[in-house]
Amino acid sequence: MAIKALAWMVRIFEPPVYCYHEIVHNRLIVDRFRDLGVVFVDDVDDVPAGFPLMLSAHGSAPSVVAAARAKGGFVVNAVCPLVTKVHHEAKVRAGKGFQIIYVGHAGHDEAVGTMAVAPDAMHLVETVEGVESLIIGDAPVALLAQTTLSHFDWADVLEAASAKFPSMWRPGRSDLCYATTNRQSALKSIADRADAIIVIGSANSSNTVALEKVARASGCRNVYLVNSVEELPNNLSGIVGVTAGASAPEDLVQEVVRRLAPRRGVETLRVTDEDEYFPLPRELREAAPAIAAAAAFALGAPPPTDSVLQADRTTAASDVLRELHIDQ
8 A cells, every 4th residue: 555655656746755764664665766756764854845745654653744744745644554553552542541561673663653652651562571571550551562573572472461461451453464464374384394485575674574583483494584586595495485575566576486496386375365455545545636637647648537546456566666667
């Protein structure tokens, strides 16, 4: 959703288009958007007044969202709805007097944005030791999580927190992102069969690093995290497992498989079918008529009769990126 949203911004506006933080934590995708005139910033103050601005998928602090809108330009908040859910839970629990244990990685964009929702009520922990050292007092306790944690990171801390705070509140539905947990489940089912595992993605991607951890914890001794085919090792043999972070483009995955060129073919493992769909951000949906007119003008075609966003559900982010580069 976030990738497709930024692609629309690139099509609608003349460069530069600004983005607060990397749109997703994937070096290849960020570099592709830089080539298209997107400027990534870590401070909204670096965005000139009136310029188009997108807020990344990882979620932003409320003060950042307010500062962005105060700039006076067209602002799109591309926060993942699963992160929005955690923000809402944090706000509600803090409002009811809870102290919140937030399991996440210090300094990660998602964790920074979530902690800012209720800074006086939240305690960031990364490990079992962090839970054991908490001093909270008599306030009721709630537990929330960064959406991109690995099963292993989450399970150990959950067990420790449940033991220390037996009446602790937890959301009815897990905070962990299905796109990451599904990948982790699939990886665990092949890791003990593989002589090596290739994890495609960037080292600053929490869910990609989580896959690397899962592969090692599942018993595979040869695990390689790669950004591109150029980083593939040359000494692979036997059965090679391939997985990818949630934001790795499908064309990169297929490029890696082609480069590996397995002599005995490729087996695709399916553990579930994902049919979840996140529509484009509200700001873009509301601007659909203007988007349609701008797109038609850019292509030299008559304005379409249907919404230009109508086919979004069936359009893959990888296809959108590919089309942008063809247009360029």
